[in-house]
Amino acid sequence: MPDLSVTIGGIKFKNPVMASAGEPTTDYAHMKAAIEAGAGGVVAKSVAFSPELAKSFDHARWAVVDENRKICSRGEYPKMFTFYGRGGIPLEPPDWIETLQRVQEVADKHGSVLVGSIGTGPLDKMVETAVRMERAGLRIIELDAGCPQVSQLGLSQSEMELVKSHEIAGLIAKSVIGAVSVPVIYKVAAEGHDIIETCRAVKEAGAAGATLINRYVGFLVDIESGKPHLNSMAGVGGPWVLPLTLRWVSQVYRTYPDLPIFGSNGAYDWQDVVQFLMSGASMAQFCSTLMLKGYRVITEAVQGLEEFMDRCGYSSIDEMVGLAVKNSKTYEELYAFREKARVDQELCSGCRRCLNACFYQGLEMVADDKVVITENCKGCGMCVMVCPDDAIRLSL
Numbered sequence: 001m002p003d004l005s006v007t008i009g010g011i012k013f014k015n016p017v018m019a020s021a022g023e024p025t026t027d028y029a030h031m032k033a034a035i036e037a038g039a040g041g042v043v044a045k046s047v048a049f050s051p052e053l054a055k056s057f058d059h060a061r062w063a064v065v066d067e068n069r070k071i072c073s074r075g076e077y078p079k080m081f082t083f084y085g086r087g088g089i090p091l092e093p094p095d096w097i098e099t100l101q102r103v104q105e106v107a108d109k110h111g112s113v114l115v116g117s118i119g120t121g122p123l124d125k126m127v128e129t130a131v132r133m134e135r136a137g138l139r140i141i142e143l144d145a146g147c148p149q150v151s152q153l154g155l156s157q158s159e160m161e162l163v164k165s166h167e168i169a170g171l172i173a174k175s176v177i178g179a180v181s182v183p184v185i186y187k188v189a190a191e192g193h194d195i196i197e198t199c200r201a202v203k204e205a206g207a208a209g210a211t212l213i214n215r216y217v218g219f220l221v222d223i224e225s226g227k228p229h230l231n232s233m234a235g236v237g238g239p240w241v242l243p244l245t246l247r248w249v250s251q252v253y254r255t256y257p258d259l260p261i262f263g264s265n266g267a268y269d270w271q272d273v274v275q276f277l278m279s280g281a282s283m284a285q286f287c288s289t290l291m292l293k294g295y296r297v298i299t300e301a302v303q304g305l306e307e308f309m310d311r312c313g314y315s316s317i318d319e320m321v322g323l324a325v326k327n328s329k330t331y332e333e334l335y336a337f338r339e340k341a342r343v344d345q346e347l348c349s350g351c352r353r354c355l356n357a358c359f360y361q362g363l364e365m366v367a368d369d370k371v372v373i374t375e376n377c378k379g380c381g382m383c384v385m386v387c388p389d390d391a392i393r394l395s396l
């Protein structure tokens with residue numbers, strides 16, 4: 001049986017599948033459900049200190065948008081859904097620490113890890129909250145700098161500069177890390193921050209890992225009414241966003257291979273967990289898919305991952321972490337060889353689709369029905385994709 005466990009900052013996660021901070025971890029019952037579904041870890045809903053963010057949380061509004069850019073209904077949505085909506089981060093509820101303590105007991109019982117989450121705010125308040133979370137028995141803390149709503153809260157330019165600054169990220173991480181003895185991880189915003197620099201700053205500050213990344217801000221229109229969906233801008237994400245996230249995961253992994261990465265933003269199923277791992281993350285977090293499909297997503301992801309590892313002969317998660325990054329070539333290395341298109345005349349039906357798809361005069365039709373490749377072929381692959389008869393291949 002493959003070993004699914006991952007150890008980060010001395011904390012052992014039984015598997016790399018997590019529920020990320022958000023509405024699916026907003027109270028005791030929901031966190032318990034995620035743990036009972038088999039999550040290796042659960043990040044509690046963040047608490048923060050800004051009345052504006054709390055107001056936005058109180059006016060949460062969510063919609064799922066389909067491939068036609070229309071809001072879904074009747075529980076039907078495509079796999080590549082867009083999760084469009086606004087939320088925020090509440091002020092700390094009066095009984096939050098007690099809630100976390102109760103969830104910690106459930107986590108201990110199931111061998112899962114509860115992560116406390118603190119949104120950015122005044123340093124002294126962040127530090128004080130982290131200290132209370134540690135005293136309550138939490139074994140790891142995530143700092144969240146990434147809420148997409150922050151950019152819409154009317155902060156002044158200088159305040160926004162602070163929110164975006166990697167120096168501030170380093171300072172926040174250092175202050176909290178200096179005040180607690182549990183490992184601290186830092187969740188990076190998708191926008192604003194220089195993500196590589198932020199990871200450097202928090203790594204130097206002693207962070208046990210980085211969570212990459214929070215959601216983007218979007219704007220999407222209902223063209224019949226001429227209004228934006230949900231009447232305004234909103235955070236935007238969904239499984240289609242995964243390549244944008246993995247770009248950063250892989251780049252951070254390449255730059256700082258010893259900084260553990262918690263992947264977030266775009267996970268749909270166990271295959272996406274593997275995508276995260278092979279791009280350099282050690283853990284994969286789920287949020288919006290849980291909101292749509294429920295916590296069985298976690299159970300299925302763990303099971304699918306285990307079966308995949310069994311089938312492919314991976315005995316540990318470590319063997320997969322960063323695999324695709326190690327197998328990735330630089331553009332310069334790619335220039336060293338050039339494939340060209342080759343046409344199998346036996347298969348070609350003369351439909352001419354490849355002629356429209358080639359933008360480099362790489363092929364031409366001769367004798368009205370025979371496609372030949374010219375010396376201009378760059379090996380771009382467009383003709384291969386459009387050929388309905390599978391008559392074109394690339395080769396050296």
Ligand SMILES: Cc1cc2nc3c(=O)[nH]c(=O)nc-3n(C[C@H](O)[C@H](O)[C@H](O)COP(=O)(O)O)c2cc1C
Pocket residue numbers: 020021022023045046047083087088089117144146187213214215237238239264265266267285286287288289
């Ligand atoms: C409804 C909702 C609430 C969220 N609340 C938080 C939060 O409190 N703290 C945080 O760090 N991230 C929060 N996030 C971001 C998620 O943790 C996650 O990073 C993001 O949704 C991308 O992952 P996904 O593609 O799995 O949804 C929230 C996201 C959503 C959709």
Ligand code: SF4
Pocket residue numbers: 340341357358359360361362363373376377378379380381382383384
């Ligand atoms: S591989 Fe690209 S350049 Fe070559 S023939 Fe096909 S479409 Fe043209």
Ligand code: SF4
Pocket residue numbers: 343347348349350351352353354355371386387388389390391392
């Ligand atoms: S797209 Fe394929 S089948 Fe059609 S003309 Fe080109 S090679 Fe032939």
